[in-house]
Amino acid sequence: MALSFTVPQRILHWLMAALILFNLIFSDAMETAGRLMFRGQTLTPEQVSAANIHAYVGIGVLVLALIRLCLRFMQGVPPEPIQEPPFLRVVARISHWAFYALFFAMPLAGIGAWYFGNTTAAFVHSGPMKLLMWVLIVAHIGGALVHQFYWKTDVLKRMTSG
Template identity: 60%
Template sequence: MVENTVTGYSVLQRALHWLMAALIFFNLIFSDGMEHWNRLMRRGEAITPDDISSANIHAYVGIAILLLCLIRLAVRLMQGAPDAPPQEPPLLKLAAKLAHWTLYALFVLMPVTGMAKYYFGNDTLGELHGGPLKILLWALIVLHVLGALVHQFYWKTNVLARMTRGV
């Protein structure tokens, strides 16, 4: 077996991570414009240009997240990623790997299902987008942050430094 020589994330990987985090939080926290547009559409009420602009911001940020995710995946495949620290128990290493790849899947599925609703009127995928996928995304974000804190303060590993300073 070839030993992984990657010990930290590149500047590009870290920039993509934090930019995506900011855009994801923006869309999760400031989804009111899209939700308002959706309510108006369901009720058959008039939609103003301001309503469309607010919904478009949410949609365009989602599209940016999708594109950044695809770039991030390509960079990860080319540059690799550091192994989990040895202090992490094997079962938690597996859980972390599953959580990370599920996050990547959500970074694709959320924009695709959102676009299916907004641009193509697919209500089923829209419900999936604003319901179970959104809940799963929030849950995994919380677990991701908690995992980083456990690494930092319990196992005292360099996981946070790898994604902040690249060490």
């Protein structure tokens, strides 16, 4: 079993983090375009272009998630640190797989909303899934900081410098 994540795994982690945060923070253009689209109003070319950036970034996340999942199965992941209590190891595993579920479900729901006009997909994408993604991100960062400063493990190093 690997002691650290591989370089491709680390690159994908940080690239996906940047793309996901970009789409979470800069979602106004897509939200405006979606509102207009679902009201039957015509979008300007600028509004379509701005919304497409959000869509293309989301599709990028979907593609990278597929590659990342394949690497996870082929290359494995480092073991959980022994300092982490068993219950929190289970919580961490569930959280990581919830991330993977969202890496696929959010872009697919976004595709359903933007390209197929599905209002349910739009609601789920911009409501519960978005909220869950934020909760997982905050918990993930919090967990990494607890590992670094409380349990003094190498978790951050395994995802940065190896």
